[in-house]
């Protein structure tokens with residue numbers, strides 16, 4: 001399988017603080033990769049490399065290469081950064097719907113991309129709401145405010161919103177941490193379905209979740225990538241003692 | 253379908269494949285003995301490697317499922333049952349191969365009279381049917397069929413108990429086939445174990461579908477709802 005994403009010896013500094021220390025990692029196309037590790041180890045920072053969201057934080061310095069489909073996304077023209085952010089969807093820890101209707105939340109990304117064909121937009125909204133396993137629950141109240149949905153529904157709405165612009169990569173930063181087990185299960189099943197079409201990276205504090213949803217797992221600690229391997233390998237016989245200690249809860 | 257469901261489906265299909273292979277091993281073994289077909293016996297011995305690799309694959313499947321999904325309730329019982337069933341199937345596979353090995357060990361055709369009088373072919377058939385029926389019981393969630401193993405095993409035990417005297421008679425009657433008679437004795441001792449393994453498997457099937465633990469219970473309770 002070709003690598004969709006790759007970082008080569010990436011270092012990131014927030015001012016003087018060295019947050020990512022020489023991270024080299026290749027992520028195959030159409031796979032789910034989980035990033036695990038204790039709080040503050042650099043997972044979210046690493047995730048944000050791929051849509052250049054770290055650029056928005058002042059005083060960050062990035063060295064090394066970040067490749068998507070073999071192209072260094074930090075060397076592209078600034079006019080193409082918008083395009084990049086369109087091919088990379090992101091879902092955050094807390095559901096963050098816009099203060100708009102359910103329909104408009106999903107349609108938004110299409111409209112800002114200049115699409116005005118209403119029947120196309122309607123089709124796309126329905127399609128992605130179905131993909132996000134939300135359609136049946138909202139099809140009769142599409143004009144209602146997104147805030148009238150439950151947390152789990154809002155999160156699936158945000159996933160639908162991310163899917164609507166047809167990205168090829170989806171970044172998820174603890175997408176289920178605020179959800180009950182049923183909603184969490186739905187999101188996990190959704191991730192499993194989506195990987196046929198997308199390349200997904202998910203940050204999670206829930207080790208069982210990493211086991212259930214991912215093909216590959218990376219363990220970060222203090223800005224270092226300690227171990228990266230097939231999830232099956234990491235969860236049955238990791239190579240590094242630190243990984244073993246972390247996943248068995250014997251850390252520190 | 254959830255991710256766990258798809259992993260369990262793979263596990264189940266691996267188990268079924270292994271099961272079919274072992275049933276086939278026993279059937280070919282019987283045919284090899286009946287027709288004194290050395291090539292077929294050789295094939296059975298060769299195929300034991302495949303049985304073993306299924307066991308390793310299933311062990312690995314189960315290990316991954318435990319580590320990644322922490323299965324509970326019926327899912328947990330399926331994984332536990334699969335581990336034990338594949339372990340028993342592997343042992344039946346060993347038996348099939350060693351019986352075939354005895355066929356290869358024979359220096360001449362087995363006298364039909366000996367096969368008749370010692371009841372080894374009858375025993376072979378019963379053992380094969382038992383194992384094939386455990387497969388059917390699992391596939392069709394048929395715990396009644398699984399429960400028949402406990403009675404059927406006794407028929408194998410009887411044949412095994414009677415074997416010593418019968419083989420002794422054969423040695424006296426057909427001294428030129430003394431060696432073959434001893435081989436038949438060894439085969440009978442092996443085949444008797446297939447009954448025990450089919451019983452073990454039946455217990456796992458009942459555990460999986462009914463969540464009942466039958467191990468170490470009195471026979472009457474096991475045959476229970478028949």
Ligand SMILES: Nc1ncnc2c1ncn2[C@@H]1O[C@H](COP(=O)(O)OP(=O)(O)OP(=O)(O)O)[C@@H](O)[C@H]1O
Pocket residue numbers: 014017019037038039040041042043044045046057
């Ligand atoms: N905007 C920022 N400015 C300065 N330092 C930052 C900034 N964002 C993160 N850091 C620091 O970088 C390190 C990595 O942070 P990051 O958010 O990537 O961790 P994380 O692994 O996602 O943690 P958590 O599991 O708590 O979300 C932390 O020590 C954090 O304090």
Ligand SMILES: [Mg+2]
Pocket residue numbers: 043044045173203
């Ligand atoms: Mg984070």
